[in-house]
Amino acid sequence: MKKIPLLLCIATLVTLTACNEDGTIKGDQTDMNETSTHDDMDHSGHSSSGDVPEGLQEAEEPRFQVGSDAVIQTDHMEDMNGAQATISGAYDTTVYAISYQPTNGGEKITHHKWVVHEELDYAGAEPLETGDKAIIDTDHMAGMNGTEATIESTEQTTVYMVDFTPVSGGDRIMNHKWVTEDELRTP
Template sequence: MKKQVLTLSAAFALVLAGCGETTPKEQEPAKSEETSHNDMEGMDHSSDGSIPEGLMEAENPTYPVGSEAIIETDHMEGMKGAAATIVGAFDTTAYSINYPPTDGGEKVIDHKWVVHEEIEDPAPAPLEKGTEVTVLADHMAGMEGAKAEIESAEKTTVYMIDYASTTDGEEVQNHKWVVEDELSEQ
């Protein structure tokens, strides 16, 4: 019995010791700092593939579902130059937004993209720069329910894509969203 108590005590001490140590990546960022969309380290770029209510499939997209394209944007590390498979194409208005995450993280500047159908009770599209909205999208931690400001609006076809990161080979599934001019033919 004494041996079990000592073993449990040692295990508990190790757990507590681990809780006190943080690496610079794990430390909470300063509240006054801002981050741009492509600084989203540690974000899960995949999604469950769910489509917002009311989002309409594109009738004649430049990149049809099942086709491949090259990603020409760098929203996140490992995107630019990657081969993408199109898993969804939708006609809508895409917005770049600025918002403070609901989880207290750094303010996000120029997050690309949230679609019109991922905004709570929006006025007719397109919304003007500076319009304040509530975000329904959950593309990253702290986004859903955030109060955001529209930075820009673009009426376009948005694509949900699968791709392998060019930096670490990570398979990304159902990434939301890239707009048409962020893709090129293979």
């Protein structure tokens, strides 16, 4: 049997292995057209700098004041429902649940909550309606920025940016965007 140098074996393996942007190995790509709900996904990178989009107006009379505590009553992310949160921002705007195909590949995301009106390119002044299309101009999650979204639902409300520790423990999530007023309760 002929011996193959170890370096040649490693180079061949590296050449044949494709990786996602996060460093994980890509699997069988035959299921790329399947969809996944936002709630089915691991969104551990779903945090931000705290910057808000231009034109987003601070809420004049939010039910939850900046710096106050609240309990999250939704599961946009794993281990979010029931978490104690601190309000880091409150804004009056139109929010949308959207579906989109990530720019970095993978399954289509459906019912992603939430994107605010000010995070959509060329959306105009009036709120969009269910079924409308818009280009996402935010990066709540990898592969989101620059892709076309379909509006699934529209709501005029106060939205909150929150800091929280997942109910199972772990690192504190800072500046999570967005939680609506109906998705929070007083502790």
